[in-house]
Amino acid sequence: MRVLTHFLLASVMTAPMTISPAQAAPADATIAYPRTEAQPLVEEQFGVKVADPYRWLENDVREDARVRDWVTAQNKVTDAYLATLPARATFARRLTELFNYERVSPPVKRGGRYFYARNDGLQNQAVLNVRDRVDGPARVLIDPNGWAKDGATALAEWRPSDDGRYLVYAVQDGGTDWRTVRVLDVETGKDLPDSVEWVKFSNLDWAKDGSGFFYSRFPQPASGGKFQALNENQQVYFHRLGTPQSEDRLVYRTPDRPRLNHIAEVSDDGKWLIITSSEGTDDRYEITLVDLSRPDAQPRTLIKGLEHSWNYVGNQGSRFLWTTNKGAPRLKIVALDIAEANPVARDIVPEDKATLGGASVIGGVLIASYLVDAKTEVRRYRPDGTLIGKVALPGIGTAAGFGGKADDPETFFAFTSFATPTTVFRYDARSDTAQVWAQPRLTFKPEDFKVEQRFFASKDGTQVPMFIVRRKDVTGPAPTLMYGYGGFNISNTPAFSAGRLAWIEQGGAFALVNLRGGGEYGKAWHDAGRLLNKQNVFDDFIAAGEYLIREGVTGKGQLAIQGGSNGGLLVGAVTNQRPDLFAAALPAVGVMDMLRFDRFTAGRYWVDDYGYPSKEADFRNLLTYSPYHNVRSGTDYPAVLVTTADTDDRVVPGHSFKYVSALQAAAIGPRPHLIRIETRAGHGAGKPTDKIIAETADQWAFIARWTGLTVR
Template structure:
């Protein structure tokens, strides 16, 4: 496939035309395709005495008709590259893969068992319930009935302590905004209660099951998909009342950036109030008996504290104070002045989470990204572990301190989800359910983990997966994936989208970059704020390592990442334009000088820094994708993706990046923008949209690198 470039220059911008000769590969005849023209308007902002150009500021008004028309032109342009024989093959394979049944890890409340289920053909997962162990399951909520196109999703669900009520939240078109409703679990009747303008919130029930706590934001003054979200409040809603009657539990009008959440102990004796700022892990903690006022326990933002459970007057917490890998501590409510007592000391392995089940502290460690589950007594004495046949990731292992049996899920890069029933009295486990994919055998794939040195010599884990018997050469298509931020760990999980890539003869590689928490708090800190460049170097050096082992090469390697990972791909492709054959930045944070001006973006300053601070500005400006595109440099073919209702990372980030990259591109490699409609940052996206998006993205990538 050949591309020919025609440049024509005007006074203030360069526009160009690409002609594609498909030789009957795509449409059976040659076809002229022009890159959409994007108007440039002189605009400058001043940061710390430095003027910064922002010629595509007008694209920030992403609900404007002119911007929508521009988006339609961009989508039409990108379709010329996404619709090809690879896309057809991948989509067919995904349709087959996606027919397998899905079951989430079951959990019990008062003898009832709840879980999500999908036949493999439904747009959204159903919420199911079994009223007793021997009862036939029944549908509790079918979100496929919410809308004809499957774009209204069931975003959250919380069962009351007495198992009589269900609080559930709906999300419209992928938005982070939630509307809460209440259902009578016994008869399925939905109550009149309707709670609007909730975000980033669950429903925490009161011990008497007569109401719940939730987070509510003020009604936006302007565009609800872009207005800055501040001044939240924790509300209490009593069943059967109007939202206007909800009681304010806590708010702070003087500090609009503070946010809160409440936990109630399983026995209903205590309530725990967390105070946070943005995505900063560090928090304040107050506790109290449920029917009494709160007492501050942690009054400075110095560390992270997470409540585990309580028994009598004792409360257990997971914290990283003076313990970067985490430790378990206990507090005596009857003697608060005594402070916290170490119960399980910090170890060489970082703690992912802790639960108290069957009078045991069950600690989930990460060992080189794989799950390692150990049991401890309430006093911190180690007394066993959970053994798995293969290394992988355990999730859903939760319950109450009196539970004897619980469920957990297991997976890794080549093992579809399995659900086990675990008896904690004798540590016996049995396979309860497993996902079965058509024409798939795990033994036909291989997945290995290696370590490679980054630019500064730090060893980084890299998982490499592909079909068994695949000849690994410099021409092998490689998909390199990463994230690297916000203390989020990428752990081994089976993925249908990555399976589809491997089924095309490709290698999937996942790098555990600094910025995550795969190795605790220190690993996160090495990839945040002024250390952010470490993350970009880690990613680039992953590609260099693979190429040195003859696993792909610059011309056959595609890079992919979403959200903070979209920033990763954008920054790395600009810093290393000759290292990759294709780039896929998805829903990325691309304008690092204005990310804090929209929705919840201000909350990311804990990881990125603030443009209003000189040192942070200089750092952000040095790698901001939107601001670091060089005129005339040849960048790899790039498919930028976003959604028109993304109110987490607003789509204008991707719009502005695409417009500037198209204008300054120095060679014939196309810069494409794919914008999904009736979708948001990713959560709640229906089955058909997921399949189409994956097929388009990987189809385009394969056409350039294979």
């Protein structure tokens, strides 16, 4: 399956040769793809001549008319093809019904008020509500659904002040990662004149007295570089209410280390600003403290070296609790006394066989959330680390939340599973009692579906877990959608998806694979799927597909695959390596050019997982699996529907534009190889509900056609 790639790598050791994304071929016999100009651009790196004929498609669609025309032409062809699929309307109708249920976030309690987001079902954006008591009537604070005619302007991050008087919130327009930050008076529901720009990848946290808030921002990019320029020189500022941004106080910066990011949060007692600095996506942080009680206080670096993860849990005076992977690949909870000149970490809750996800102190109880084979388990400890017991959960699934105050036992958590939409529980940490606070009414019966967890052997023998979800009456081989991510220490856990349920209801199966590269089993699991080990992720996914066919869950010609972002890379890579295994592929907002990913916006952060294209060993490894550079002419490919968006400034759409151009230019069989490009949307966050429904209906109709799913 990888003979061509291996041949190229072996050859470049002795002589330079040209690596081309695809060989020219006649257009598909049934689909007239738009003509895409292939330019004679070839660059040599480490003795390898790499062709990049479609680099011009990296240009910003808002700035380059040729790229804009190309997008229009591609969408026209894709829309015409999708219009021929009869299942499209059926899926759109059922998805609309399934999405029409109440979705509520766990509330944040401040000053006796309860702040939470709610979507009544088909609203394009969630609405921020507040209650003045836990069981009181709700009042709408912010409804972003009127902010834009297309519903594509969203409420992003938000945080109430400690006394519940003010709310700082961020506005996300058209899916971009950039934020505009504003402040609301909670009592009147009216905005203050305060406004902050050029905020991205930032926490928002209030000073204890409510006089203002801390945030992180980048310098204003040069004209035309807003959606493509590298993000460097992030700085922490304090904005005092009632003043213009030009007067904001610079709190922390590292001009000699422009690649560092800085996230600021205020300690539980309000006396310290905790700045967590990182250079990439790996969990390796430096921790800096600023004494907020002294206006002239200089930043004090508490943890140096970017060697381990350190996540603040809480503090009592100078005793700070952290989760860390220092000496604990599956993490542990430790205490540092910052009053000491050289604080030494002391174990509070040692490393366990389960993977520690996070911790909080609520009402004097230390609550820790673990992953046990990718399923949530929540444990309770005394402040000294003595185990009290476990929090009873409604079943096997995913629980999240447990935020609040160290002296207040009231907290909230959300629980979900594959057939269980999110339910919010009110929990008393001292009495260990929970009651339902918000639960949606359903238009389906969860008991009609079966969830299994299985383990299979990957290529090297590693046991990898996978969840399989089907209707209970579906027992034989069925058209199956297999999803994976496998990167950046991100864990995939059981969660409800109205979109996936629409596929499963029709008799299809769904499989979620917990690939190496994720965080399900701690640092070792992550390390086993990144850098020079990245091929393990692809081997795991391929082995999962082979297992599903071998075990009769699905049949040959019935398997579709899906992944987004790093998962889009996964889908692109395995499609090149094993095109015979899959009937259809859905790579979304994928990282497809592994030799240039670090040149745009947030791409520079990803070197922690992918390596540096400028370093020879990494370059040669990246070249073995880069989806754009390894399209294999002369081999029949599955049907491919690429999805991206014009305002994606996380993984710039040029990745997908170049990749689909390589597919369309190659002799890879008669199945369609199309791209669907959303307008006024980004990497995923903030996408309106109607656009999610329309895109999902297109994807399911596409893979139903090529896996043989009979849609009722």
